[in-house]
Amino acid sequence: MQNVLIIGATSAIAQAVARQFAERGANLVLWARSAEKMGIVASDLRTRYQAKVVIEAFDFVDFSHHAPALDRAIAAHGELHAAILCHGSLGDQAASQADFSVTDQELLTNCRSALSFLTLLANRFEQQGHGTIAVISSVAGDRGRQSNYVYGTAKAALNTFAQGLRNRLYSKGVHVLTVKPGFVDTPHDRSPAKRARSSPPPDRVARDIIRAIDREQCVLYTPWFWRWIMLIINLIPEPIFRKLKL
Amino acid sequence: MLPFGLGRSYGDSCLNDGGDLLVTEELKHLLAFDAERGMMRCEAGVTLDELLRFIVPRGWFLPVTPGTKFITVGGAIANDIHGKNHHRAGTFGCHVTKFELLRSTGERLICSPTENTAQFAATIGGLGLTGLITWAEFQLLRIENSMIDVEELQFANLDEFFAISAESDADFAYTVSWVDCLAEGPSLGRGIFMRGNHARGDSLSHRLHRPPRLGVPVEFPDFALNQYSIQAFNTLYYAKALEAFSRKIVHYDPFFYPLDAVNHWNRIYGRRGFFQYQFVIPFSGDRKVIREIFQRIAASGQGSFLAVLKTFGERRSPGMLSFPAPGLTLALDFANQGWETLSLFNELDQVVLATGGRIYPAKDARMPARVFQECYPRWEEFRQYIDPAFSSSFWRRVNSPV
């Protein structure tokens, strides 16, 4: 993986992925909405690993920016070998329930912006005939639950979209990876309940992601035991599931 | 609110009962490193552990390090920490060239010996009260390998300690002594003197430290530590240096950070926990005073596992409330025996104050306001630099009118 694009580069998981790629000597292009935060992330990568890092800050809901940003990313170090989508927000389920405009905003951030990136990347990688696209989804997309089904809907749409792309691009030499993290210790969700569960650090999740990219895995649950937790959750019959407080 | 590093301060200076803590764990980025000059700039939540992992393989070391590597750069500045090289290198603050201070108004101040000098002086040793340090720049120390060339010498009493100390300070970058506080009579103040230098030569190991492998899984019952078990431990420890003199080359990790090898070592003190007590007294008349202090501790029957004695040097820190001053410093831990322990501390306070000494806030959970104000006469001058939105449990205790 020589040239890697990281979308949502200020996310804790993205930072850990970027560090591990930089440690292997990759050249990076970082995208995020906050120039200031991303500048600090880039300085860290340059200081620790002497990495070649190019950054571009823009709001991901500004779709007109997507295609020209991708052109500049390719111009920076040459053809991309991998692109990883990391941005996302847990949102506010109660507020989304009360007001569809909040739901709409959540879908825009977590899903539609990502679908636009995926469309552009898929076409570009198809043309070049190689490359890996990894998209960070969530176990929350596997089954709708009352506590966060708006976020879950966005992730479920990403899952299906990525699955379709994987199928479409397989014969073109392009690989698509769907990453489904369980709980990870990041600012994404800092509720006391979650902290008490002692979630794994983002470094561990990043290691799993990079290994899955190397092995061309299709769907990654990380940490691994989430695969089995979700298997059980998915097996619960809906008439029973609807009664659960989840 | 109050910035929070890794909470390795022993008392309430890192706590803010009823208020908010600004957790700095996301401030962990390295911002710039000049490999030629050894100048490091990093965010304030970077730990010394992480720094060592980066700098040691590049031939650099921390300019000053405390007895644990699990503290942050922000905590090192806010308590203006000292190490075994104080007699030569001064405090951590002596090596800080610049930092950014974020105030609750959103204002960002670049502080250095030439810019915003008053905030620079107030923040070094400023107990986190002047604002949030977001990043800092400091000078590292060149090393040729990861090893320390160490000598250990037994001393049978305090006079021998002073003799060894006098001959060591000039030739050894690091000096520290462990003292058996339960020994009385002619053995009063017996102990082991450790002195060392960074080993020379490129052929020695450059290896890094490893993560802790041992741990104390549960709190010990309260009866586990008592006068007899501590006496036994201290006697064995003293006997460990069976030869009166030994020399060896050891890795920096066991030399600087022996407690880091055991996760949750504090649990051996059980539920009730323990207190630390550290003071410095000026060199003048120190023999009589330190002897009196050891006598009082021995007489109280309250043992200390780790009594650490060291000389502080002349190098002055820019910090307004910085603890170290030229003289003799002693750090003690005491299992919490409630009232008995606290009244021993009150007695020791009087001896320390009478000789013009002071007590270390980073290791304090009980000093009364009067004692703090007498130890740190510049505290009133300091008050004007406190961020109006910042406070700590410690500060509310010592800032009250007497």
Ligand SMILES: Cc1cc2nc3c(=O)[nH]c(=O)nc-3n(C[C@H](O)[C@H](O)[C@H](O)COP(=O)(O)OP(=O)(O)OC[C@H]3O[C@@H](n4cnc5c(N)ncnc54)[C@H](O)[C@@H]3O)c2cc1C
């Ligand atoms: C085993 C052990 C050995 C030790 N040995 C020594 C020693 O040899 N010498 C010595 O001097 N000390 C020693 N200490 C004490 C320790 O070095 C200090 O208490 C240190 O300040 C702890 O740093 P921390 O990052 O855990 O900060 P905390 O304990 O969390 O906070 C300490 C202070 O720093 C402030 N602070 C933290 N981050 C920031 C920031 N970003 N901006 C502004 N203020 C901030 C806090 O508000 C608080 O006032 C030792 C402690 C232990 C546990």
Ligand SMILES: NC(=O)c1ccc[n+]([C@@H]2O[C@H](COP(=O)([O-])OP(=O)(O)OC[C@H]3O[C@@H](n4cnc5c(N)ncnc54)[C@H](OP(=O)(O)O)[C@@H]3O)[C@@H](O)[C@H]2O)c1
């Ligand atoms: N942490 C978990 O427990 C967990 C579990 C399952 C799935 N995930 C998924 O993992 C991915 C990474 O999450 P994380 O845990 O690393 O979270 P994080 O540290 O909170 O990062 C979230 C990132 O999304 C960015 N972002 C949010 N809204 C944006 C917008 N409108 N435009 C541009 N960027 C936006 C944020 O940018 P700013 O820095 O500018 O705010 C930030 O970089 C996300 O897709 C998340 O859904 C996380």
